[in-house]
Amino acid sequence: MTFSDTDLDYLMTIVAEAAAQEILPRFRNLGAGDISEKTSVIDLVTEADLLAEKYITAALKARFPTALIVGEEAYDADRSVVPALAHAELAFTIDPVDGTFNFAAGLPVFGTIIAVIANGQTIASVIYDPVLGDTVTAMRGAGSFLRRRTGQARRLSVARAAPLSAMTGAISWGHMDEPDRSRIGANMKKARMAFALNCSAYEYWMVASGKWHFIGHSKLMPWDHLAGVLVHQEAGGYTAKFDGTPYRPGETGGGIISAPDEDSWHIIRREIIGA
Template sequence: MAIVAEAAAREILPRFRNLGVDGVSEKTSAIDVVTEADLLAERHITAALKARFPDALTVGEEAYEADRSVVPALADAELAFVIDPVDGTFNFASGSPLFGTILAVVAKGETIAGIIHDSVLGDTVTAIRDSGAYLRRRAGQVTRLAVAPAVPLSEMAGLISWLYLDEPDRSRISTNMAKIRMPFSLNCSAYEYWLIASGRIHFIGHARLMPWDHLAGVLIHQEAGGFAAKFDSTPYLPAETTGGIILAPDEESWRMIRREIIG
C-alpha cells in the first residue's frame, strides 16, 4: 500500500491535468493511450517491489508491451505482482479524476491479495484472500465492504463493457442492457471494482481479461461476498486473457445476467 501510494504522489498526481504535448502517446488508437505517468509510476512500483522481493515476477501493463511472455508465466510463478499504474489512462489524460492504480499479488497461480488506490482522494481498497475486503480512507478510517443484495434484473445497475466485443455480440448485449434500471460506463476498472465491491452497483462484465485490469478487483469483489465466473461458468485464473467475465451479488444473479444480458 505504501509503495502504491508513494508512486501516486510522486509520479501520477503531479502530472494530472498537467501533461504536456509529449506526455501522451497513442498505443493502438486515439482511445488507447499511454502517458509518462503510466511509465514512471510502473517503473517506481516495479523497482520498489524488486528491492523487497528480488525473486518475484513483476507483470506491468506497460512492460507487457515489450515482453508478452510475462502473462502466461503467472500460471506457475511462486510469487508475482501484477501492476496497472494508471488504470483509466484515457480518463487521466482527458483530465477526468476517474482513474486509479491497481496491484494484485499472485502466488502459485492464485490471486492472494489486491489493492486499488485512488490517487486523487487517497483512498485505498484492499483484500487478502479469506480475510475480507476493506476501504481505507486517507484519514485512517477503515470500513469492511459488502456487495449489494440480489434484486430483480429490472432493478439492477451495472455495466457490460463492449469495447472488445465483435458483432453480433456487441449489438445484442447493448440492446439487452435496456432490461436493467441503470446501465453506465466509466472506462476504468479501478472505479468499477470499487463500486461493485462496496454495493453501489450490482454487476459488471468484460470480454477481455488482461490481468492488471481484473485480478485484484475480482478478488476484492469475492472477499466482499460476490460471485464471479467466466462466461462459460468456469473460474477466472491469473494467466487467462480471454473468455469474458461476469461479477454479480450471488450465483443466481450471475446466471440471470448470463442468460438475459449476455445471451
C-alpha cells in the same frame, strides 16, 4: 507462499508514493507530447503510466527480488510473462494508471491496481485512488476493506440480489466485436441503469461496495482484473467467466461477469450476454 499484513502495508505505501511523485503532478498538466496512442484513440499511455510503473516495479524488486513482476506498460517487451502467472511462486501485476483515457482527459476517475499472485492464486489486492487518497484492499480469506486517507476503514459487502430490472451495473460492450457488441449493448436496457467508466479500478470498487450489482468484461488482461475479482469475491460476490468456469491468473480471454451471487450471475449471463 506467505504474504503478510506488513507486506500489504508496504504495497499501499509504495503505491501512494508513486502517485504522489509520478501521477498527481501530471494530472491535468500533460502536454500533447506526454500522451501516446497504443492501439487506438481510446487506448492511451502517458508519462505518468510509464514512470509510476517504473517506480512501483523498482520498489517491488527491492523487497521481493525473486518475484515475477508483470506491468501493463512493460508487457509488450515480453508477452510470455502473462501465462507465467499461472505457475509463479510469487508474482505481482501492476496497472499504474488504470483509466488512462480519463486521466489524460482530466477526469478524476482513475486508479492504481496491484494484485499479488502465489502458485496460481490471487492472494492480495490493492486498488488506490490517487485523487482521493483512498484504498480498497483484500487478502484472501480476510475480507475486503475501504481504507480512507484519514485512517478510517470499513469492510465492504456486495449489493443484495435484485430483479434484473432493479439492477445497476456496467458491461464493457464497447470493446467487443460484432455481433456481441450490438446485442449486449441493446440488452443493457433491461437493467435499471447502465454505466460506462472505462476504468476497472472504479468498476470493481463500485461493485464490491454494493453501489452497483454487476460488471462484465470480455478482455481479461491480468492487471485490470485479478485484483478486482479478489476484492469482489472477498466482499461476498460471485465471479465466473462467460462459460461458467473460474477466472484464473494467466488467462486473457473468455469474458467474466461479477454479480452479487450465483443466481444473479446466471440472470445476467442469460439476459444480457445472451447467446
